[in-house]
Amino acid sequence: MQPTFLKPVKVIVADDHKLFADGVEQIINSTPGFEVLASVDNGKLLMQVLNRLSPDIILLDINMPFLDGLETAALIKKNKPGIKIIFISMHYDASIKTFIQKNGINGFVHKNISAKELKDALYKVVAGENVFISNYPAQQTEINAPQPGTEFISQHKLTKTEVAIIKLIAGGDSTKAIADKRSLSYLTVESHRKNILRKLKAKNMAEVIAFAVKYGLV
Amino acid sequence: MQPTFLKPVKVIVADDHKLFADGVEQIINSTPGFEVLASVDNGKLLMQVLNRLSPDIILLDINMPFLDGLETAALIKKNKPGIKIIFISMHYDASIKTFIQKNGINGFVHKNISAKELKDALYKVVAGENVFISNYPAQQTEINAPQPGTEFISQHKLTKTEVAIIKLIAGGDSTKAIADKRSLSYLTVESHRKNILRKLKAKNMAEVIAFAVKYGLV
DNA sequence: TAATATATACCTGTAAACAGGTATGCCTTA
DNA sequence: TAAGGCATACCTGTTTACAGGTATATATTA
Structure with missing residues (x-):
């Protein structure tokens, strides 16, 4: 000290x-x-x-x-x-x-x-x-807390990476910013974005974020 | 005293x-x-x-x-x-x-x-x-209602139109779709978007939607 | 009434997102 | 061990969003 x-x-x-x-x-x-x-x-x-x-x-x-x-x-x-x-x-x-x-x-x-x-x-x-x-x-x-968002994740079969990327997008990060933060290729992050949109049948990320926040993921 | x-x-x-x-x-x-x-x-x-x-x-x-x-x-x-x-x-x-x-x-x-x-x-x-x-x-x-979202609106001084547009964006609508739905010019809707981003000091709409949903606006 | 806020609309760029693919190494698990 | 899911990465376009302005009629409020 x-x-x-x-x-x-x-x-x-x-x-x-x-x-x-x-x-x-x-x-x-x-x-x-x-x-x-x-x-x-x-x-x-x-x-x-x-x-x-x-x-x-x-x-x-x-x-x-x-x-x-x-x-x-x-x-x-x-x-x-x-x-x-x-x-x-x-x-x-x-x-x-x-x-x-x-x-x-x-x-x-x-x-x-x-x-x-x-x-x-x-x-x-x-x-x-x-x-x-x-x-x-x-x-x-009490460790077994009702982890918010799990329902959302399992319902749409989202992977860890996808969830992480959704959270970053909700924070305002662009594809490039996410790629930098997570040391990934820009193209990889774009692939994840496309998979997310496909899985959630959403038109764009704004819609995804709205759902994700409502379901407590973000 | x-x-x-x-x-x-x-x-x-x-x-x-x-x-x-x-x-x-x-x-x-x-x-x-x-x-x-x-x-x-x-x-x-x-x-x-x-x-x-x-x-x-x-x-x-x-x-x-x-x-x-x-x-x-x-x-x-x-x-x-x-x-x-x-x-x-x-x-x-x-x-x-x-x-x-x-x-x-x-x-x-x-x-x-x-x-x-x-x-x-x-x-x-x-x-x-x-x-x-x-x-x-x-x-x-706001006396007669615990209206969710009002706090968010007043805190950022959002106008009615801006709030309406945020809600549509959260639903996945593009600028063009919003312009059609509300019979506005595409350019007008873009102006509103810019004003929203400026007021909330957000980088993009994904970030706006995340906040808006958290505060119960959407 | 003068100043301010609002809603509307336009212009010109650049940057980013989205669409629709293909591909490969690495796990996991049936 | 073969199949499938996952994370990674690339390519080629088109569309949309965002940035940074200007402008004007209409309310609203100081």
């Missing part, structure tokens, strides 16, 4: 509920050795802020408009792997668990924890530990 | 999200003239605490386990009408509005407001005013 008297640990809070973010900010600022650099209310803004600021830790809400927490976290871990990320959310399920493991997220704290527990979590993450805090023990064990 | 240097205004915070309650507590304690007596996480506990403590204001979450905010508020207003109550919630609808009017609730603040706005609300309620603060302007005016 860094000597807190030398260098305060810099934190950014990302949560679309301003009052919550402001409250957390106050709690962190009152924690010795920690200071909040900024608090933002959506993922896009967070990415912009990260061009200017270099936090040590990001407290990241999972449900946010304009780039949700998971996508944002993946981007950050890819581009700035040194920054530690703690998810903060009302809900926890198997998909989040998997995401945390795969992407090296440093912690998950439930929004129902106390200020003291949040501080403990921050100290632990700074010390290099991974933390998981929730006061709903049920939600920790 | 009470002279704050003589008697601090006593507040109780009731919210089942501890971290949120703790954050609000810190915000209030850092507000001159205010102090938090207690913070509780359910309605039953709040009623017990009120046997011992006499707050001036209660910040009351509507969605709480063990006696929700509305029931709790009704009980308090019946037994201790002198205590002012400000609802604090993520959601606002016609039923809450009716309840506020019938039961003389002193304010409603949305959880997405800033710390400063919360402080303003507290000052106003102490001064005898009723407050309503939300950063979703649609929800203030």
